Amino acid sequence: MIPKDHPRYRSLVAREQLARCAREGIVAPEGLAAHGRGEAFDYLLGEKTTESAALAERTAAAMLLAARHAVISVNGNTAALAAAEIAALQRASGADVEVNLFHRTQERIERITRLLTEHGVRVLTGTPERIVPLSHDRALSLPEGIGDADVVLVPLEDGDRCAALREMGKAVITVDLNPLSRTARTASLTIVDEVTRAIPAIAAACASLEPGEGERLIASLDNTYLLRAAIDEMRERLAHALE
Amino acid sequence: MIPKDHPRYRSLVAREQLARCAREGIVAPEGLAAHGRGEAFDYLLGEKTTESAALAERTAAAMLLAARHAVISVNGNTAALAAAEIAALQRASGADVEVNLFHRTQERIERITRLLTEHGVRVLTGTPERIVPLSHDRALSLPEGIGDADVVLVPLEDGDRCAALREMGKAVITVDLNPLSRTARTASLTIVDEVTRAIPAIAAACASLEPGEGERLIASLDNTYLLRAAIDEMRERLAHALE
DSSP, X not given: OXXXXXXXXXXXXXXXXXXXXXXXXXXOHHHHHHHHHHHHHHHHTTSSOOHHHHHHHHXXXXXXXXXXXXXXXXXXXXXXXXXXXXXXXXXXXXXXXXXXXXXXXXXXXXXXXXXXXXXXXXXXXXXXEEOSSOSGGGGEEOTTTTTTOSEEEEETOOHHHHHHHHHTTOEEEEEOSXXXXXXXXXXXXEEOSOHHHHHHHHHHHHHHOOTTHHHHHHHTOOHHHHHHHHHHHHHHHHHTTTO | OOOTTOTTHHHHHHHHHHHHHHXXXXXXXXXXXXXXXXXXXXXXXXXXXXXXXXXXXXXXXXXXXXXXXXXEEEOHHHHHHHHHHXXXXXXXHOOEEEEOOSSOOHHHHHHHHHHHHHTTOXXXXXXXXXXXXOSGGGGEEOTTTTTTOXXXXXXXXXXXXXXXXXXXTOEEEEEOSOTTSHHHHHSSEEEOSOHHHHHHHHHHHHHHOOTTHHXXXXXXXXXXXXXXXXXHHHHHHHHTTTO
16 A cells, blocks of 8 residues: 555556556556656656646647547556546547557457446447558547547557547647657647646636637647747756755 | 667667566566656666766676675566676676565566576575565565675665665665666665666676776765766756757
């Protein structure tokens, strides 16, 4: 048991949750390594939502609400960490939710769908087709889901898939703690924040945008500024790390 | 298959190797997450041995050679990534090798011992006792191994264990890519480098120290300087990351 007053309680609980889901086959071993990379960058952010991340989250809410058809693409790590948060964001934004895996097996799709459903997510079902320009089963998506979407939120995504969705002309919002990753640099909007902080923040913003605020946020979106701000936070923290 | 000319070939091969060892039970799920944290910091170092890390590796060689009894403590991640490198370092330094696990089961001890033996490591055997001041099975060590050592090399170690070994009066050398970790800040000497680069570098230094160089290196050891140098490298790389 991790004591609740441990300074890194949330981070340690998330790691335990993910290791448990790995033992159950919901999270791939590669997903655990990816989570570790995120932990390192979150540590450099002080494990909190920065001002620029909060701006990105508000902009993400504006984009989801303004979309013709918004879809949230959920993988194993996101389901393991934030199933309830995804359900709340779906309610707040009206977005569809589709399960989409890098390490895809029918069994993992079913386990993750079950986990999401148990937490109140309405998961799109249907017959996946090779829609996204990627090799192998990573191309598989639902024609009536990601195939039809104009805005896709893909938390914790890999660079190839992010780029392929952009090439299809979609607006891509990602949540990625590494501001240097190809995903972070390829997405239309990158939220450099931990997923269980980011998803509730987007949901809260969906409910609190002022009239006209959404249009202003979308018009002034500058992803390079957001990445630069995250990097500056990390540099500043490193500078004082040994004090 | 990862193409050999991929700019991050070594890093991606290491990750695959670790995921495979996780499926075989050699690496714990938590070990995969820890590896991911290391990858993030290595990325910030440019995935190369810095000048200050090379100095730390030379100092580590001096400490191992000057020890009354040097022991290399090997866990699952180290065995999975660097079994052959540990064998070479054992030959170069004359150090004993003991298997010591955070997530300890008899089965994992046996698997890891077998993996090391297959790669030419002579692994200490015996009856472990609760020697190290830690709770539960993490205290278990060999009286004739870590129990008797004056210098212990513990690559990829956790902060509690590093501190406990220091409290026992031992000189602790660690390999840790996170210069901010408790392990890095508690060890007598911290090598901020990737383990498959660090271990061969220490072995090479064992064979090439000039007369008197070892004494000089040990006398001028300044671990805070080494950590600060690693942090400065990371800050510099972050500053130019989006160019």
